[in-house]
Amino acid sequence: MSTATNAPTAGAAEPPTRSQLRTVILAASFGNLVEWFDFTTYGLLAMTIAAHFFTASGTGGGGTALLLAFATFGAGFVARPLGGILIGLFGDRKGRKPALLLSITLMGASTAVVAILPDQKTIGLAAPILLVLARLVQGAAAGGEWGGAASFLVEWAPNQRRGLFGSFHTATIFVGTLVGSLVIAGLTALLREDVMDDWGWRIPFAIGGLLALIAIPVRLKAEETPIFRDEVESAAKKPVPDVVDGGTMTRGGLVKRLAFIFCLVGMQSAAVYTFTSYFPSFVQQYTKDGAEKVGSGAALFSNALASVVVIVVVIASGRISDRIGRKPAMVLSCLLVLVLPYPLISLAVAADSLALTVLVQSVLAASVALFLGCLPVVLVESIPARVRVAGLSTSYNIASAVFGGFAPLIAGGLVAATGAPPTAALWTVFAAAISTVAVFFFKESRGNPLS
Known part of the structure; x- marks a missing residue:
């Protein structure tokens, strides 16, 4: 199997044009942005959602309601492995493009449901049940999106730019987070916090559903990847094992590779959902600016700035890789995530300075972003094309469910149990220890042919 240095795959007859690559990047990136705008909006509005869906009799209130809201956030991650398997198998059999269309449609529909769902005071226990169901569909869609979008981008990329193209995948996740933060902060300023808490919180979910409708024709315009057309389809009757890195990958070898991905993904999942989804609530509860507690607007500003830092560092990391x-x-x-979170969060809590709190979140975000910039290309390069989307989606989403899905709940539970806010970092440090071992066993993949 020969590999041209400027072609995206070994099987491509000729290099893609600039126009094709622009369309590929737009289709994957815009759809990815929309999915993660929708998915992170819930985390950023967790306190408001708790008040509407988990404060009536029988579900508790106050801190209990917030924990229930974060538990519902985690419920979306329970569905991610199932969605990853089903949409992943669909993507490996029918194509990356159909899988991406399916995931964005499911995400848009479930997000629109949240926008119009009556609260618990109106329809009682049905409200939190329906909210959980909507979150499960969102989780299934996001589970299929990650492996599909990462495979789509990296399989189209010129060989010498696979790291950069893979970094676009992660960067647009944080563009979605950034846009979500800015939209919510802008609505809070425009509508006032009391109006936002009453009904304005529904607007971001309505925007997410509308953006999904726009993303669908963008994805329809993109072409299927050359690897899927020229190698996967031609090898449709070949059983695993498949050829990877010049050798034969047995079924046992594939299982080991999936286990490696599970361990590798652990740190980024725990860190991202602790330092973004949970951090706005943490900042409002445990940090001050002088004598006053930090408000929601300032907490969202900190989250937005951290997202900008991640976007810049992720793309730089992918390019350098x-x-x-x-x-x-x-x-x-x-190594940075092992040593920095606990002392930096301790400093932010003790300093009573908003500026320092913002700096701490940005530093923590940058330390994780170095990892995130390389992760998509490493994972795509680790799995054979015939089982790539399903393999990536399954192992990645199980790791996300284990390490990330309940990270906000675990972080909040650690703080509640110990009374020490810096313990919110301990779950991330634990996950980082596991990923550190996986990284040291990782065999460099830059320059290997993508099969």
Whole structure:
């Protein structure tokens, strides 16, 4: 199997045009942005959602309601592995493009449901039940999106730019987070906090549903990847094992590779959902600016700035990985996440300074972003094309469910149990220890042919 240095795959007859690559990037990135705008909106509005869906008799109130809201956030992650398997198998059999269309449709529909769902005071226990069901559909859609979008981008990328193209996948996740933060902050300023808490919180979910409708024709315009057309379809009757890195991957080898991905993903899942989804609530509860508690607007500003930092560092990390390899940045990131979170969060809590709190979140975000920039390309390069979307989606989403789905709940529970706010970092540090071991066993993949 020969590989042209400027072609995206070994099987592509000729390099893609600039126009094709622009369409591919737009289709994957815009759809990815929409999915994660929808998915992170829930985390950013968790306190308001708790008041509407988990405060009536029988479900508790106050801190209990917030924990229930975060538990519902975690419920979406329970569905991610199932969605990853089903949409992933669909993507490996029918194509990356149909899988991406399916995931964005499911995400848009479930997000629109949240926008119009009556609260618990109106329809009683049915409200939180329906909210959980909507979150399960959102989770299934997001589960299929990750592996599909990552495969779509990296399979189209020129060989010497796979790291950069993969970094667009992660960067647009945080563009979605950033846009969500800005939309919610803008609505809070425009409508006032009391109006936002009453009904304005529904607007971001309505926007997410509308954006999904726009994303569908964008994805329809993109072409299927050359790898799927020229290699997967031609090998449709070939059983696993498949050829990877010049050798034969047995079924046992594939299982080991999926286990490696599970361990590798652990740190980024715990860190991202602790330092973004949970952090706005944490900042409002446990940090001050002088004598006053930090308000929701300032907490969302901190989250937005951290997202900008992640976007910049992720793309830089992906680009550098194409020059010096994937492993150096990943090792450095793991070591930083092992040592920085606890002392930095302790400093933010003790300092009573909004500026320092914002700086702490940005530093923590940057330390994780070094890892995130390399992750998509490493995972795509790890799995054979015939089982790539299903394999990636399954292992990635199980890790996300275990390490990330309940990270806000675990972080909040640790603080509640110990009375020490810095313990919110401990779950992330634990996950980082597991990922550090996986990184040290990782064999550099830069320059290997993508099969």
